[in-house]
Each structure stands twice: as structure tokens, then as C-alpha cells.
Amino acid sequence: MAEEQPRTMAAQGVVNVIARGLLRTPVLARGIGRSLITLYVIGRRSGKRYSIPVAYVRHDGTLLIGTPFAWARNLRTGDQLEVCHLGKIKTAGVRVHAAEDEVVADYAVLARANHSFARFNKIGLDAGGNPNVDDLNRAWRNGARAIRLTLR
Numbered sequence: 001m002a003e004e005q006p007r008t009m010a011a012q013g014v015v016n017v018i019a020r021g022l023l024r025t026p027v028l029a030r031g032i033g034r035s036l037i038t039l040y041v042i043g044r045r046s047g048k049r050y051s052i053p054v055a056y057v058r059h060d061g062t063l064l065i066g067t068p069f070a071w072a073r074n075l076r077t078g079d080q081l082e083v084c085h086l087g088k089i090k091t092a093g094v095r096v097h098a099a100e101d102e103v104v105a106d107y108a109v110l111a112r113a114n115h116s117f118a119r120f121n122k123i124g125l126d127a128g129g130n131p132n133v134d135d136l137n138r139a140w141r142n143g144a145r146a147i148r149l150t151l152r
Contacts, residue, residue: 035114037063037149038084044074057113059106062148063092066103066110066117072096072145085151092149104136106146111136 035057041050052071056063063085075081079094097103111118111131118125121139124132 037065039065040082040084041071041074055114055117056149057110059109059113059148062095062150064106064109065147065149066107066121066139066144067147068121068139068142068144070143072147075147080152081149083149083151091152093152095148095150097146097148100137100140103140103144103146104133106148107131107136107139107144110146 035055036053037056039050039052039054041052042048043050050071054065054067056065058064075094075096077095081092081094083090083092085092097106107121107123108131111121111123111125112129115125115129117123118131121135121144123135123139126132
């Protein structure tokens with residue numbers, strides 16, 4: 001039996017267009033940019049440039065992102081990535097976590113800090129805000145990756 005995976009919203013394309021516009025506007029980006037960043041990911045086979053707005057959490061001197069979606073497979077540890085952070089285009093160093101222990105630990109940080117992230121990824125939280133370990137492991141089994149960005 002296949003496990004249920006997170007899915008994008010029906011209007012995700014429209015939401016992404018709006019988010020990218022807001023994140024490019026320096027004054028507005030100071031507000032929503034505290035939790036959202038736009039990644040400019042280049043497809044490894046297609047060479048196409050994708051603009052992907054994603055939520056992040058500051059953790060251990062990095063911006064921590066978690067995703068179950070295929071675009072993350074285009075990123076490799078050691079890559080440089082262009083991002084739009086707080087309305088400015090910057091370069092970020094990339095460290096990808098794909099091993100179970102790394103993803104589970106990073107997803108736990110993300111779920112504790114961002115309950116919307118936990119809901120979207122179907123990670124239950126107890127009364128103290130701690131994530132369900134079985135849900136974290138299920139996320140990894142379903143292809144979740146964690147990405148740590150170091151802004152330059």
C-alpha cells in the first residue's frame with residue numbers, strides 16, 4: 001500500500017507567481033522574506049531555470065528547507081545556487097541531506113519551527129509541538145530531502 005504524499009495545491013502556480021513577485025520587492029520581502037525564499041534551480045537534464053518559492057527556517061547558521069518534490073534532485077552538495085532573499089539576489093552554497101537520519105532530524109527542526117510545514121507534510125505534532133517520529137520516517141521513505149543553504 002502506497003503511503004500518502006504531500007501534494008501541491010490546485011492553485012499552486014498562481015500562488016507561486018504572487019509569492020515570487022512579493023519576494024522580489026525589497027520592502028515587501030522584508031516581511032514575508034523572514035520565512036520564504038525563492039530558489040533558482042537549473043534542471044540537470046533540461047537546463048531549464050525554475051523559480052521555486054519555499055519556506056525556510058534559520059538553523060545552525062543556515063537556511064533549512066525541506067521538500068518531498070522532485071525539483072530537489074537537481075541540487076547536489078557543493079553546488080552554488082542563486083536565490084532571492086529579502087528582495088535581493090544572492091548566491092548560496094548548497095548542502096543536501098538525503099540519508100534517513102539527516103532528513104528525520106532536519107524535518108523535526110522544520111516541523112517544530114513551522115507548524116504549517118508539519119501539516120503540509122502530514123507530520124503530526126504532540127501537545128508540546130514535538131513531531132511524530134513515525135511521520136518523520138514516512139516523509140523520508142516518500143522521498144523527502146532537506147537542504148541547507150549558506151548565503152554568500
